[in-house]
Amino acid sequence: AQSVSQHNHHVILSEAASLELGCNYSYGGTVNLFWYVQYPGQHLQLLLKYFSGDPLVKGIKGFEAEFIKSKFSFNLRKPSVQWSDTAEYFCAVNALLYSSASKIIFGSGTRLSIRP
């Protein structure tokens, strides 16, 4: 069965620090990978996604992620964080359903706190 692991449960950084959030998935076949963000009091929003092609994908708000197939990883990065990046970040993978649709399997999330 597919699964997603986020090893950092809570990350605390100062403004302007660089960010890297780890994400590993378990699945041997073709994967589609996502990072979703949930700002305080708001709903889940898509940050970026990887379907195919260039393994380095760029998302909104200066975030990027790199798909490394050999390491089963899809880490999220941002060179300089801002206080407004305080949020919960979820790594996710699509799993095919029998009906040819797909469900999303989420990691447990990483809470990012930015000190002003």
Added chain:
Amino acid sequence: DTGVSQDPRHKITKRGQNVTFRCDPISEHNRLYWYRQTLGQGPEFLTYFQNEAQLEKSRLLSDRFSAERPKGSFSTLEIQRTEQGDSAMYLCASSTGTSGTQETQYFGPGTRLLVL
């Protein structure tokens, strides 16, 4: 694009009562999903609709749970005889239903249920 909407946003109920939640997907999105998110965890898949047909149900969806999408537009999720373990955030997502796993699901704000 008005996004996915859910109603109510919050619901407090007593154990044993029935509750019903509504989801309005992005217009023209033919796929609709329900997820449940408990504290400290990522969302977990509950069920999926392609138009009005409910095609997939997770084992998480006990007999007390029922979902409908009668006209292929909005959907309702009903929980009968609620239990304290049902306390969670119930999320709805929709997508345009491209084939396989290359689809992007857009999430609503969720309904937070508290069972006393």
